Amino acid sequence: MRYQLRYVRDAAVGRAPSLRDETITHRRRTLQSGPRPARHGHHLRVMSARARFGGVLATRLVDVTSDPAALEAGGWWAVVVPYDGWPVLARFADVANVADSASSLVDGSGRWVGPAPESWRSSMTREQYVDAVERVRAHIGAGDVYQANVCRVLEAELPDPAADDVAALADLLAQGNPAPFGGYVRLPAGCHPAAPPGGLAVATASPELFLRRGGDVVESGPIKGTGRTEADLSAKDRAENVMIVDLVRNDLGAVCRTGSVSVPSLLAVEEHPGLVHLVSYVRGVLRPGTGWGDILAATFPPGSVTGAPKSSALRIIDEVELASRGPYCGAVGWIDADRGTAELAVAIRTFWLSDGVLRFGTGAGITWDSDAAQEWAETELKAATLLRVASGSTAAT
Secondary structure, eight states: OOOOOSSOOOTTTTOOOOOOTTHHHHHHHHHHSSOOOOOOOOOSSGGGOEEEETTEEEEEEEEEESOGGGGGGOOEEEEEEOTTSOOEEEEEEEEEEOOOOGGGGGTTOOBEEOOOGGGOEESSOHHHHHHHHHHHHHHHHTTSOSEEEEEEEEEEEOSSTTTBOHHHHHHHHHHHSOOTEEEEEEEOTTSOTTSOTTOEEEEEEEOOEEEEEETTEEEEEOEEEEESSGGGOOHHHHHHHHHHHHHHHHHHHTTBOTTOOEEEEEEEEEEETTEEEEEEEEEEEBOTTOOHHHHHHHHOSOGGGSEESHHHHHHHHHHHOOSOOTTTTSEEEEEETTTTEEEEEEOOSEEEEETTEEEEEEEEEEOTTOOHHHHHHHHHHHHHHHHHHHTSEEOOO
């Protein structure tokens, strides 16, 4: 099933939500105020709820909401903001620093038996993806947009979904594809209307920083440019990265003090399992009185997985993509509202479970200089290691 969406859905064709001219305004209103799923009590299997990021393990769920205003009351929150759904914010009472060893990610919770490697299906064939790239290039040629991401969703049925544990999948990812923002969020069935009825289960191996906050300083680390080696990175990759850096500067400028937004690192090469990325960092100082909802509304969805201008890119993405992105390309991580700190990743290299199906997204940024066949190959490269790891298994603990 798909997550509850914020926009009108064309039920007749099962398409993702239609993003109209006021898409950005609608998203910002959703993240700041307005009608949303009601908050729930949390007596349903709350002991099974967990979240882990890095060396922090959160247990004892006490609240779930889709309203960022709740963050102003304090507490430690696990955060999943789907690209095309309501935010899911889960507050935990017990937060502990735990060992950094990958095997401890399972936390004694269960096992993982992944899908058969040959069972993965794509929301787009190669031909459909190439066509989507060419349609984006036509929009660029017409002056509608400078850059837009085109993504596809891969899915496979799990052999025994009732027994599989997303925490164990996160353990496999930490061993087979270690990432700076790896972790998982697991919430029980019925915890909140914004979450899937069967519960929320997300495991990420994201390499990309969406937002890091320390007091009044906020930082983002957009990735644009992917290759097997540094030699594969092209002038197109560098131009695309600079374009998105400018977009992120504008996003942060909406909530930061005038003149405080800087770019401390531009076009750095980072190595990750099986590939390299071109990464830049943008930093700013928040204006006094800026709330969590203000920050999210100004910056979401992440610029690196949408395009520039963002509003135009969102409309074009809705036009050319064939499946809801769900959590993919949203945000996942944690917020410590008591300390005024946070670390949210862009939800790429991210898996989510729903109705016995495991899903994973992959995509590429399209510019006028894009070669459609090469962009398809980039989506394959980004997915290859992760799908192999997720198709593996781990013994019960």
